[in-house]
Amino acid sequence: MKIKSKKKVKKKGWSWLIAIIMLVGMSTGCSTDESKIKTDAKVVTAAADTAKAETPKAEVKPSDTLKNIDESNKKISTTKDPVILKQELNDTLGDGEILNDVIVDGKHITLNVNLGVKDSVITLEDLAESRYSSLSDDLLLNEYWTKITVNFIEVCNISMDTKDAVNEGNGRYFKAIEISKNSKK
Incomplete structure (x- = not known):
């Protein structure tokens, strides 16, 4: 043990x-x-x-701040050439959407857009208003235009004077309510 x-x-x-x-x-x-x-x-x-x-x-001048932001965010060139504009604006469109024509008449630009067939919850009219907002945001970066018209084939026509665009510090744009008011079937 x-x-x-x-x-x-x-x-x-x-x-x-x-x-x-x-x-x-x-x-x-x-x-x-x-x-x-x-x-x-x-x-x-x-x-x-x-x-x-x-x-x-970096030295930043307060007066240039918004201008620099606009320049850095610029998607569309300042060209007035319809062929170049058509190439650049195609990136703004969604899948199945086609930019048929870009027509420049002085300071008035007209786009003819086919939204295609949509099987989504959103109506073609609402899609047209949304797409007009995107396209016009890009075009408003070029201060040359006085009128922007987009014909959405078989849906509606939206045309607005660029003087009606607002700028609340983030660049010029059209308010959604104004786009909706200017939508004509």
């Missing part, structure tokens, strides 16, 4: 010894890692402060 009890003590002794070694290892390992993390954080913070100090600040 005495032999059995010695084996139990030996097993318990090794367990405690291993547990103590693990605790000592973890406690010293954690303190080293924490100091390293704190040191690394100081280095990163110092590097970020240096980068901020070295980065030159």
